[in-house]
Amino acid sequence: MTALAYAGAALAEIAGCFAFWSWLRLGHSVWWVLPGLVSLAVFAALLTLVDTPAAGRAFAAYGGVYVAASVLWLWLAEGHRPDRWDLAGSVVCLAGTALILLGRRG
Template sequence: MTILAYFGAAIAEIAGCFGFWAWLRLGRTALWLVPAAASLCLFAYLLTLVEADQAGRAYAAYGGVYIAASLGWLWLIEGSRPDRWDLCGAAICLAGAAVIIWGPRGA
């Protein structure tokens, strides 16, 4: 469930931010802000579903997932294939997220 919540949150956040980008940088109508705002609200909600003992830890681990999802967006939506350095960086970030999520916690 945690992984699904993280990836759902990442897609919602990227879509919401892209809606704002499209309005401000691509000259789209301000109506793009309506679904963008809804998407950002969905992002915030999905992060509350993550099984974590502290919000900060949930957000820290999310950062790695967000980076990988952003590169997926770059490729699938923007049509620019990530290079090996992008992929290597994302792998490092996902490894860090895994350590944060599943690392043993002492008493």
């Protein structure tokens, strides 16, 4: 369930942020903001589904998923192929996510 919540949250957050990017940087209509706001609300709601007693831990672990998903967005949605540094950075971030989620707690 955590993996699905994180994947959905990443898609929703990136899509929501991209809506604002499209309006402010690409010159699209201000109407792009409305679905962007909905998408960002979905993102926030999905993070609440992560089974952890601490919101900060859920958010911190999500950060690595966000980085990797953003690199995937770069490639699939924007047509820019990730380079080795993008991929290496994504792997490092996902390793951090795994440490946070799977680390032994005392």
